[in-house]
Amino acid sequence: MTSAIKRGVSLYSYQNETFQGKMTLEDCIRVSAELGARGIEVIGEQSFWGWPEIGVAQADIDNWHALIAKYDCVPVSHDYMLDYKRYKGRPMPFDEQVASVKKDIDFGAMLGMPYIRSLVSIAPEVLVAAAPFAEDKGIKLLTEVHAPLHFDHPWIIRMAEMFQKSGSPALGFLPDMGMFLQHFPPVWAEKFKRLGVPPHIADYIIKAYDDRVLSEYVILEVQNMGGTGPAIAMAETLRHNAAFEPKRMLDYMPMIHNVHGKFYEMTADYVEPSIPYDEIVTVLNQGGYTGYICSEYEGNRWIEDAEEPDSVEQVRRQQVMLARLLGESEVPTLKAA
């Protein structure tokens, strides 16, 4: 049976190419559409020069809508940042933070987005204050639950309680699948080895991760093994990543409206070696999720020192995997160039 879950792409995935001007906004939308990933998510200030400090030309917004129509795509989310450290040495005042979020709500609405993504560090009080404005604009503010945070963390629990107490339907969550890191990602291990981590220490950390050893013990053991600099850094990734369980999403299902399909590597046989997408899709189906899973390729920064990332191929492989898991009969395929 085909799942009700839909496929999309965060254009974050193509950052290495767009940064260098090798892919345009149209290229990003076109290849996503070819793969049947019709939901398009953007980081506003990555895809639109000028946002937020200068503003975005109307022509760029018109171009966005023209491209979405041309490729029969659907706007999903504008990921905004809220730079509350804009002023050196003093935090942005509360009212100004709320005003800033409202500005991004307006921008999201201009782009036709149903959702805008809030970073997990944004205070829930700010989001609750901006919620009525979001409701008026038909936008939901989705806080991205992202490692090292997770659905059992007190910060997220407090946030969920505040969202529920507010009664606003405009407040919800966007989980990033990177929090369900089942195995140490091979591309991370390879990068750390290139930085000089001895293979036996790397192997120990990978095994300790699989054995779910407490990060502090792993760091101490690596020190005892004589590990320095990069070896300690590799062990310290365990402080910020863990194999939380996908089923923890079930308690929050009514508040989850978008999903980041984070991945670090897709192998040629369509496997993400570190994130359990089969289990994730099972849980999302069980929870009645009908929104998008948007590909979010983040292997780029782990391999770029050694090779040029091929983001389109990586996204293609993940979309093939997702289509299979969602029970789709067609295999996502790029058109020949």
Added chain:
Amino acid sequence: MMDKLMIVEDSLENVEGGFAFLGRLPYYRGLGLSMVEDIQVAIDGEVIPRENVRFSVRGKTYTLDAMETVYDDRWNFGEKALITALKPGGLAPGPHKLEMAVRNRVSYLPFVPTTKCVKDVTLAA
């Protein structure tokens, strides 16, 4: 991230009062100028004093100190900024080791990251 891509290939040139090259922000988004804490430039191991570095985008030029209170301009994603180092006489033609290190104040990070790029470059005669 984007470490290797910060210094734009073949962009080094001598200019009035020093040398200049094109630099990109090592980040997956752009950043308001007030959050660019420092751009350190070094040539052949010699660090250019902070007050002798200039940053230019879209026809506007800033000192690094001035940038700290600029709230209405940005270094966009992938945007090639002109980084000028004031150094009387500029550089001799030939090979040089150029270094660029950018320190950003990123709201959501519990630390202030510095990203560095080192490139062997050649100044055309």
